Amino acid sequence: MTDYNSMELMICVAARFLENGASIVVGTGAPCAAAMLAQRTAAPDLLMLFEAGGIAPELPTMPVSVGDSRTTHRALMASSMTETMSLAARGMVDYAFLGGAQIDMFGNLNSTMIGDDYNRPKVRLPGSGGACDLATNCWRTIVITPHEKRRFAAKVDFVTSPGYLTGGNSRYEAGLPKGSGPYKIITNLAVMGFENPERRMEVESLHPGVTIEQVKENTGFELLVSKKMKATKPPDATQLKILREQVDPHRYIIGR
Amino acid sequence: MTDYNSMELMICVAARFLENGASIVVGTGAPCAAAMLAQRTAAPDLLMLFEAGGIAPELPTMPVSVGDSRTTHRALMASSMTETMSLAARGMVDYAFLGGAQIDMFGNLNSTMIGDDYNRPKVRLPGSGGACDLATNCWRTIVITPHEKRRFAAKVDFVTSPGYLTGGNSRYEAGLPKGSGPYKIITNLAVMGFENPERRMEVESLHPGVTIEQVKENTGFELLVSKKMKATKPPDATQLKILREQVDPHRYIIGR
Amino acid sequence: MKAVYEGKGALFMDPDPDAAREHFRKKNREMTGKIMSVRDAVAKFVPDGCYVAIGGFGGVRVPVAAMHEIVRQRKKGLGLSGHTATHDFQILAAGECFDRCDVAYIVGLEARGVSKNARKYMESGKVKCAEWTNAGMAWRFKAASLGIPFLIGRQSLGADSIKWSASKIIECPYTGKQFATFPALYPDVAIIHVNDADIYGNSVIKGVSIADEDLARAAKHVIITCERIVDTEEFRKDPHQVMIPYFCVDAVCEIPYGGYPGNMPFEYFSDEAHLKEWLEIEEDAAAFKKFLDDNIYNVKDFGEYLERHGGIERMKELRKLEFITDAGFEA
């Protein structure tokens, strides 16, 4: 059995969801590592896009900003934010990774503020950046996040990036593009999806050694459990070797 | 006294309306010659723009299309139609030259069709191209045209490029930008403007040897005559020398 | 949102970004080679009845080889975007290939005069038209490329074109002022001639782009014809060059002088003598029929057409003319 930490696990699990020939808007950190790993394993033709305009770079190392020099290293285009964002609006972007301080059972994300008064936030967070834009227009959004009760909240204080809103068809009734929405939530404990008519978060696979009770204990709302729930396939040796030697040799991300 | 033909006269008269530091969207033919002449006389810093995207070229010779190679010769930018058209929309373009098969007393121009059935035109003309766009958004439009009764029509068959519409404030009431509109109509007989509350075409100056009767005879509607009507200042020797030797040495335009 | 006014012109294509999204979702994003002949590209991506938009402008950077091929393959019932379409329009009108047209500028060749045959075709009643402007069409492509159903502008306000277009007039919710709407135009296929492309379709345009960056993003399929194929490495060395990325493109056809007799910026100037020949021969219907046979129908491919017009020696002259800029355009 190979040994790995939970960041490595999440990255390897995420990488497997990215099929060859898909396009993805990449953020800094774990999402970037997952996309780089996918490119070096099953998805060499994963089209990597950065929100500030880097199109199809050959990343030499992790970017520290989604607009930095690395994102245009041997890229096909050094373009603009409008380029990437309008690609998403046209339906040309399959995946985006998102994050947030809070997520609710419909996959709505908050990265704007904690508190109940917008004008006097208890904690001011950075805001949407491009997250809301990508959550709106990319076909499938994936979240990589630690599984903590305060993050998995019954109600987010602010909907920064819309998921399935109040569930069912509410996302599309609000005008968001048909067929788009949250796809997978990947944590240190499990993988969750929304493959049910209510569009509620549902456990799809448990990571090695994790129980469903552990997942529920760390979640602030009632989780559904898929009838087809299975065990998460752990990282394999090839993935780990590439992740450690090529993707993140300095352990910026996997060393966290 | 210097000798010149009526094309040379119109070009020299038009060039004098273009002050230094103004910007102008240039078409092929006489307008281009006028702008080039202005640059070589009183307006060296006339900013020349082409509708297809050529920005501030140093024209080596007359372009044959407003998108051809000449329009980016030693230019500052080889840009796009959106660049030029949005410059006009933002109020950055002072002048545009327009033309048409018909013009009415309010400076409305027709370059779309002759006849009364859009679906079966008697004569199909090219259409707006960029003319309507420039007539809409540039501050001042100038027309260089032969003075013929059938061109100076009581009613144009199709308003391709809006002038003052039905006069008075009607242009602005239709939503066109405040302060924009037809400025000068330069023909082989006279110069006309619209400096009156009704925004009707008004003779401002008569070319050498031309009588007001001649102008009226060649106009299909009632012309106003400015109280300050004067004689057109004829081309001077410097203008003619530069026009003939530098601007149009092959006599493509002035030989017509 | 109620429109204050609605033009009664035809809307030939669906402006709904969701319909376009369904198409774009399936579009290939792999870097696969897309080299094919212009014959195959036209056969595959320009079916009878589809809506075609042509890159370039005013006889400049126009995919003439592809225009000839459309006529030679006797394509019929096409929709066409006439966005300062000059010699390209003249060719397709000669083939009577289209029966509906979004008009901004047609039948004329700017300073060169008017195509008598194209004018006759447009006066025949065989072509259903909607009337726009150059900026209006550019706005329509930009709306499509932004993934939104319309863009607003002032062009067409007060003009009769709005009556014969599918523009509507709305009141701006911020200023209360009136603006015209320009519905997104997602053509079935765009054909764009470029200077350099790689085998995947990454393309570089020199000179003005007109609206081709938006057109390439708006179109459901894109055929690139190029002066030359270059190695992708050239683009990766300097990521500021590519204007059209490979994932917009479906076919890449290498056709040196593929814009002849038009002007190809930074390559060769237009052959004004031959363009004049086209305009003049249209005066005589029988002679024009023979001219079309000799230049298109009975010609194997575009290479043969170039041979008939002086071949490489003539092309060398036109290249000279492009760079010796004080020769004037009638040389």
Next chain:
Amino acid sequence: MKAVYEGKGALFMDPDPDAAREHFRKKNREMTGKIMSVRDAVAKFVPDGCYVAIGGFGGVRVPVAAMHEIVRQRKKGLGLSGHTATHDFQILAAGECFDRCDVAYIVGLEARGVSKNARKYMESGKVKCAEWTNAGMAWRFKAASLGIPFLIGRQSLGADSIKWSASKIIECPYTGKQFATFPALYPDVAIIHVNDADIYGNSVIKGVSIADEDLARAAKHVIITCERIVDTEEFRKDPHQVMIPYFCVDAVCEIPYGGYPGNMPFEYFSDEAHLKEWLEIEEDAAAFKKFLDDNIYNVKDFGEYLERHGGIERMKELRKLEFITDAGFEA
């Protein structure tokens, strides 16, 4: 046109293109030299209370020298566009220079963490905010650059940000679907750091442009800070380089390393150690006050600041880091 929904957020600037047109009508189109010191440019074009938009993004190609100057000149009451504003935001927050902000991304420095001081300032109630997204802000600049009062998009639909923005929801007159409106944003002044500029303001940006081509066109005044002045002849030789034309520009300030400690694509990488120092020292209010004195208030100009952080030797290291790309970002 009736909106289905109206956000109640502040609209800090007038989106009416006619108001902007009156300004742009008077803007200088002559090629006059505009070289001045960053001190003079800030003194002249950044009056107290004006609305400022900053080019670059995420500490990349950010006009840091101009940010320092704004703080040093103790500008107050500015409006600010927070369009993935990171180190620039941190600097202006340290100076408490602004009291209203269009937010898309603030207080954070992406992968680097959060500015404690900037967060505190934003939680203080001293800053009035409206809440947008990155694409929303890009759309606002694009609307302004197109000379139209708004652009539509789907971003913000279903999100709470729309409640605190000046977006409205309208129904598309073609599809009947709902879209959010993004009102044009014409800032009083934009400050953009570029690689190369000539004395007139023609500017070349290397790497991603973010939204700076639109921002430069939207802003009523533009200050360009550049790594180097080049001869206009360089641009005329190849007209595909210039992204910002001179007639948009009011001041040109040559400041080599003017984006330090941020990353300047194709010039130098970010000084992550110094950025970390900024973040860490903010934990201690007294130390931070001294840090600001030492780095901004009691510093003559940006050159002195560079000297304090290793001068030309450090800059050479950062240049190396930009081109030796496998060194990682903490080197």
